[in-house]
Amino acid sequence: MKEFLLLTPGPTSVPERVREATALPMIHHRTKDYQAILERVNANLSKAFFTRHPVMTFASSGTGAMEASVTNLLSQGDTVISYSAGKWGERYRDIARAYGLNVISREKTYGEAVTPAEVSEALKAAPAAKAVLVTLCETSTAVMHPVRSIAAVTRNSGALLLVDAISGLACDELRMDEWGVDAIVCGSQKGLMLPPGLSFVALNERAQAAIAASRLPKYYFNFAATLKVQAKNDTPFTPAVSLVRGLDEALAMLLEEGMENVWKRHREVAAWVRARVQEMGLALFAQAPSSGLTAIQMPAGIESGAVIKHMRDAHRVIMADGQGELKGRIVRFAHMGAACTMKDAKTGLSAFTDAMSKVGYAAV
Amino acid sequence: MKEFLLLTPGPTSVPERVREATALPMIHHRTKDYQAILERVNANLSKAFFTRHPVMTFASSGTGAMEASVTNLLSQGDTVISYSAGKWGERYRDIARAYGLNVISREKTYGEAVTPAEVSEALKAAPAAKAVLVTLCETSTAVMHPVRSIAAVTRNSGALLLVDAISGLACDELRMDEWGVDAIVCGSQKGLMLPPGLSFVALNERAQAAIAASRLPKYYFNFAATLKVQAKNDTPFTPAVSLVRGLDEALAMLLEEGMENVWKRHREVAAWVRARVQEMGLALFAQAPSSGLTAIQMPAGIESGAVIKHMRDAHRVIMADGQGELKGRIVRFAHMGAACTMKDAKTGLSAFTDAMSKVGYAAV
Numbered sequence: 166m167k168e169f170l171l172l173t174p175g176p177t178s179v180p181e182r183v184r185e186a187t188a189l190p191m192i193h194h195r196t197k198d199y200q201a202i203l204e205r206v207n208a209n210l211s212k213a214f215f216t217r218h219p220v221m222t223f224a225s226s227g228t229g230a231m232e233a234s235v236t237n238l239l240s241q242g243d244t245v246i247s248y249s250a251g252k253w254g255e256r257y258r259d260i261a262r263a264y265g266l267n268v269i270s271r272e273k274t275y276g277e278a279v280t281p282a283e284v285s286e287a288l289k290a291a292p293a294a295k296a297v298l299v300t301l302c303e304t305s306t307a308v309m310h311p312v313r314s315i316a317a318v319t320r321n322s323g324a325l326l327l328v329d330a331i332s333g334l335a336c337d338e339l340r341m342d343e344w345g346v347d348a349i350v351c352g353s354q355k356g357l358m359l360p361p362g363l364s365f366v367a368l369n370e371r372a373q374a375a376i377a378a379s380r381l382p383k384y385y386f387n388f389a390a391t392l393k394v395q396a397k398n399d400t401p402f403t404p405a406v407s408l409v410r411g412l413d414e415a416l417a418m419l420l421e422e423g424m425e426n427v428w429k430r431h432r433e434v435a436a437w438v439r440a441r442v443q444e445m446g447l448a449l450f451a452q453a454p455s456s457g458l459t460a461i462q463m464p465a466g467i468e469s470g471a472v473i474k475h476m477r478d479a480h481r482v483i484m485a486d487g488q489g490e491l492k493g494r495i496v497r498f499a500h501m502g503a504a505c506t507m508k509d510a511k512t513g514l515s516a517f518t519d520a521m522s523k524v525g526y527a528a529v
Numbered sequence: 530m531k532e533f534l535l536l537t538p539g540p541t542s543v544p545e546r547v548r549e550a551t552a553l554p555m556i557h558h559r560t561k562d563y564q565a566i567l568e569r570v571n572a573n574l575s576k577a578f579f580t581r582h583p584v585m586t587f588a589s590s591g592t593g594a595m596e597a598s599v600t601n602l603l604s605q606g607d608t609v610i611s612y613s614a615g616k617w618g619e620r621y622r623d624i625a626r627a628y629g630l631n632v633i634s635r636e637k638t639y640g641e642a643v644t645p646a647e648v649s650e651a652l653k654a655a656p657a658a659k660a661v662l663v664t665l666c667e668t669s670t671a672v673m674h675p676v677r678s679i680a681a682v683t684r685n686s687g688a689l690l691l692v693d694a695i696s697g698l699a700c701d702e703l704r705m706d707e708w709g710v711d712a713i714v715c716g717s718q719k720g721l722m723l724p725p726g727l728s729f730v731a732l733n734e735r736a737q738a739a740i741a742a743s744r745l746p747k748y749y750f751n752f753a754a755t756l757k758v759q760a761k762n763d764t765p766f767t768p769a770v771s772l773v774r775g776l777d778e779a780l781a782m783l784l785e786e787g788m789e790n791v792w793k794r795h796r797e798v799a800a801w802v803r804a805r806v807q808e809m810g811l812a813l814f815a816q817a818p819s820s821g822l823t824a825i826q827m828p829a830g831i832e833s834g835a836v837i838k839h840m841r842d843a844h845r846v847i848m849a850d851g852q853g854e855l856k857g858r859i860v861r862f863a864h865m866g867a868a869c870t871m872k873d874a875k876t877g878l879s880a881f882t883d884a885m886s887k888v889g890y891a892a893v
Contacts, residue, residue: 168554176770179555187771188552190532191543191724193847224726225589226766229749263748354767360555362588362726362769381746384627385593402590403718405726406540407551408772483557 169477170504172513173485174304174332174458176354176361177502179411180418183358187411194406200398202413207395209416210365213357213424214334214349216341220367221391222412224405227331227352230364232260233386234327234350238372239295240380241265246287246324247298248279251305252488257298257329264381269294275491276306278453281314288322295375296325301333305488307451307460307497309337313344320345325372331355331364335419336431336457336501347372353408356427356457358415358502362408368392431456434500434510441514442498445521445528450495458499460487461517464526469496472520479523480516533841534868536877537849538668538696538822540718540725541866543775544782547722551775558770564762566777571759573780574729577721577788578698578713580705584731585755586776588769591695591716594728596624597750598691598714602736603659604744605629610651610688611662612643615669616852621662621693628745633658639670639855642817645678652686659739660689665697669852671815671824671861673701677708684709689736695719695728699783700795700821700865711736717772720791720821722779722866726772732756795820798864798874805878806862809885809892814859821865824851825881826858828890833860836884843887844880 171178192199210220223230239245243266247258250273261268269291273279279299288294297319301312312328319326325347330339334349335356341349346369353363368376368388376388390401419427435456439449442461450460463469469486470493476482485497498517500510521528535542556563574584587594603609607630611622614637625632633655637643643663652658661683665676676692683690689711694703698713699720705713710733717727732740732752740752754765783791799820803813806825814824827833833850834857840846849861862881864874885892 169556171555171557173557175767176555176557179771184552184554184771187724188548190548191535191540191718192533193535193537193540194725196841196847223589225587225593225749226768228766229589229593232748260748264746352767354555354770360551360769360771361558361767362772382628384596384624385589402592403539403716403725404590405724405769405772406718407543407548407724408726408769477560483560 169481169483170509170512171483172499172504172509173483174355174497174499174501177358177499178504179360180358180503182418183411183414186414187360187407189410191406194400194404199406202410204398206409206413206416209420213416213419214341214367215339215343216367216369218367218369219392219395220365221388221395222404222409223364223386224362225364226361227350227364228256229386230350230366231257231329233388234348234366235260235264236381236383236386237379237388238325238348238375239266240378242267243295244269244291244293245296245298246271246291246294248273250277250279250308251275251303253303253305253329254300257300261298276308276450276452278308279310279315281311281318284315285318288318288324294324296327298327301328301330301339302337302455302457304332304458305491307454307458309333309453309455312339312346316344316346325375332457332501333455335427337455338428341367342369353412356502359408359411362405363412428456431500431505434505434507435459437507438498438500438510438514445518457501458497461496461498463494463496467524467526468493471524472496475520475523476516479519482513482516533845533847534873534876535847536863536868536873537847538719538861538863538865541722541863542868543724544722544867546782547775547778550778551724551771553774555770558764558768563770566774568762570773570777570780573784576784577780578705578731579703579707580731580733582731582733583756583759584729585752585759586768586773587728587750588726589728590725591714591728592620593750594714594730595621595693597752598712598730599624599628600745600747600750601743601752602689602712602739603630604742606631607659608633608655608657609660609662610635610655610658612637614641614643614672615639615667617667617669617693618664621664625662640672640814640816642672643674643679645675645682648679649682652682652688658688660691662691665692665694665703666701666819666821668696668822669855671818671822673697673817673819676703676710680708680710689739696821696865697819699791701819702792705731706733717776720866723772723775726769727776792820795864795869798869798871799823801871802862802864802874802878809882822861822863825860825862827860831888831890832857835888836860839884839887840880843883846877846880848877
């Protein structure tokens with residue numbers, strides 16, 4: 166199998182240093198050697214999440230951690246306000262519904278961003294709401310929701326702010342404690358430059374205090390049990406040892422570069438890609454985009470699937486089609502994680518330009 | 530960090546061929562290349578589980594899949610009969626209780642095995658029971674419960690047989706379809722010779738038919754959604770791509786050797802270890818042991834912790850202490866997965882013999 170350049174919004178490419186760490190001989194997780202790794206990983210995760218609180222690591226996809234944030238912090242019948250403007254916001258909403266919460270679903274047009282004013286209004290209209298569910302990077306549309314200003318509204322309310330930052334963290338600025346975000350959910354295969362298989366949840370004091378009141382059943386994803394043993398550098402269940410060793414390397418790489426520099430690199434590459442795409446006469450789908458990916462609207466008569474197929478077959482570059490109602494209508498050009506470099510962006514743009522020309526698009 | 534010889538009942542050592550596969554450059558999971566891997570993995574999983582039915586793979590530890598077997602096949606208030614004679618049977622019971630099932634808990638003395646006669650009696654006493662929960666290899670005591678003869682009792686009853694084979698599969702004989710086992714739960718880091726992080730669930734027709742009646746909430750672990758897309762070589766959520774590529778290699782290794790030969794290798798190594806341990810005048814804890822590990826009773830005055838520490842520090846051999854009430858009382862000498870070879874068993878025995886002598890034990 167020949168190698169492809171992965172310019173998809175997850176899984177992103179995994180640096181060789183990280184891949185090698187995942188392939189080290191197995192060690193047992195109840196040993197001092199592993200505890201030392203876990204202690205360092207946990208400290209570095211808190212730095213990457215900009216929190217002094219613990220960040221829990223689970224063996225699961227990001228969806229598992231989204232579910233866990235609902236089942237551990239809320240109860241059946243609780244009112245929550247869920248914002249969706251794409252597939253990932255809808256997933257958070259659907260999880261809350263699956264557990265019998267009273268979900269006030271605010272569904273916005275794909276491509277739009279949630280505004281702090283509407284969160285404020287919604288909280289006034291539903292003062293008993295226990296939580297607001299929102300997405301940092303809505304990867305299906307490339308929109309970044311303004312979590313910082315939303316948190317300014319929620320942090321002095323009775324509602325927790327739960328943020329799905331699965332594909333936003335380590336791409337877009339996110340300062341948990343300073344902004345007053347109560348819970349952050351993340352996944353491994355995006356900005357964290359790891360293979361899929363790990364998920365993360367960080368909780369501040371307010372969110373930790375909510376655990377005791379939650380009445381939903383849970384076992385594998387159990388925040389109380391996890392936090393208790395995490396304080397002793399242990400895990401309640403067998404951790405995904407090889408992926409955690411990769412995480413150790415990936416966090417070292419991110420912190421060596423500095424998180425602010427990582428965000429800056431994403432902003433710069435994103436700006437370059439967007440300028441070139443607009444120079445081609447093409448429109449961007451999102452008005453307030455995440456730095457992790459660019460969603461490019463296809464002109465009338467051009468199906469994104471044909472463009473993506475040509476990039477893959479002729480250039481071995483993999484980009485993503487739209488999801489749900491956007492399938493066929495946008496190309497998602499990711500510049501996320503280790504693939505967020507000018508070199509990879511140029512390779513991607515060159516493949517994209519050629520593919521657009523092959524499907525009959527004449528740049529203006 | 531110097532290498533250790535892992536003779537623990539999970540994680541077991543991972544063959545280099547498997548480790549290298551997990552470290553290959555990342556590929557995207559919605560591509561034909563990945564679908565081809567998944568198609569082969571799914572076919573080979575069914576062979577390893579001795580079933581014509583699909584085997585689902587989840588990114589989680591084995592506990593997640595145990596929980597999933599409860600939340601997808603049963604409902605709150607359902608009566609189930611749970612057998613425990615060690616820590617892992619207790620976990621299955623505790624999961625069923627956490628979800629509000631009516632659990633008839635049959636707790637046996639550690640070291641004993643469940644008998645088919647008692648399962649038959651229990652089903653007569655509780656004819657409405659929807660399921661029997663049992664463990665194949667009770668790793669905390671090294672006992673193998675007689676799943677084949679238990680299935681002979683359950684398969685013509687109204688109750689499903691759910692088997693936790695997390696550490697038994699690919700060590701001990703287990704023929705799902707021929708024996709009439711309804712659901713098998715497994716984990717990656719035992720007989721399957723992988724890092725931890727994947728779990729598996731196989732369901733026969735009876736178990737698949739139970740999905741529709743289940744009323745417990747679930748989202749990440751969803752059998753109906755998984756089976757539906759698995760038929761198209763897809764997964765509902767992002768799979769743990771690197772571990773699945775390792776699984777592809779591990780299954781190839783197991784099937785090249787032949788599952789019957791894998792079981793035979795485990796039986797032979799186990800018999801050799803047990804004969805040597807008994808020649809030292811030591812007693813085995815389990816009367817009907819799994820072939821995956823040997824639980825060695827410590828004589829009066831000897832703490833297993835000291836023996837294990839000496840093996841680790843002087844020989845770089847890692848064995849496991851007892852769990853729960855057996856902590857300090859037994860040494861668990863695993864010969865499981867890739868470490869189930871005469872060479873590793875001899876290294877382990879040599880370390881064990883030296884350690885026993887160092888703590889003052891004079892072999893008879």
